[in-house]
Amino acid sequence: MSGSTKVVIVTGASQGIGAELVKAFRARDHIVVATARSIKPVDDSNIVAIAGDITDPTTARRVISAGVARFGRIDTLVNNAGIFISKPFTDYTAEDYAVMTAVNLAGFFYITQLAIAEMESRSSGHVVSITTSLIDHAIDGVPSVLASLTKGGLNAATKSLAIEYAKRGIRVNAVSPGVIASPMHATETHASLGALHPLGHIGAMSDVVDGVLYLDAAPFVTGEILHVDGGQSAGH
Secondary structure, eight states, rough: OOOTTTTTESSTSSHHHHHHHHHHHHHHHEEEEEEETTTTOSOOTEEEEOOOTTTTHHHHHHHHHHHHHHSSOOOEEEEOOOOOOOGGGOOOHHHHHHHIIIIIHHHHHHHHHHHHHHHHHOOOEEEEEOOOGTTTTTTBBBBOHHHHHHHHHHHHHHHHHHHHHHHGGGGEEEEEEEEEESSTGGGHHHHHTTTTTTTTTTTEEEHHHHHHHHHOOOOOOOSSSSSSEEEEEOOO
């Protein structure tokens, strides 16, 4: 590998923003370890696809081990895997709570802990997580308590980890999107969802990807929650 080539882990990499992140990192000649429950092998020797449930700690171990064994290190971890269930608070079930905390929190915890331990051995690395601007600015008609509870925890953890590891050469940031045109949202809903943003339109997956790429290439930025949300977090 050249000195400018990074080894990047992307979770939730089989579709949507995760799949776009894989393409973007490869376009910059970085090596990608891509993981998702349903991911398939690809015909690219510089992409390692690992199928597994991010809520299972053994998946995290397999992903980190594969990157280190094959390429010698992990430079960047993108915590993209996540789920969103929108219901009135009193309609959430125990199953909703369990699955959202498992994916959004436990999935983050297991792989981030292992990635930072590997990065710490080299005093270098970057972790960036995808959260949501609903944490900062709730929207009437979009009930989102479990998203705020779990993704809000990631925003708090981002700042805490950034300070804990700043002197050890590891940066930790987050991208906080508004509503993004992805497989999560049917095309016919885009106009109404776009109206939720001050800019008046829905975001593109490339907007989130660009945010991640900026943070990954910004050596003086850590502890940042970068809002890519059409002004949603600023107000209405």
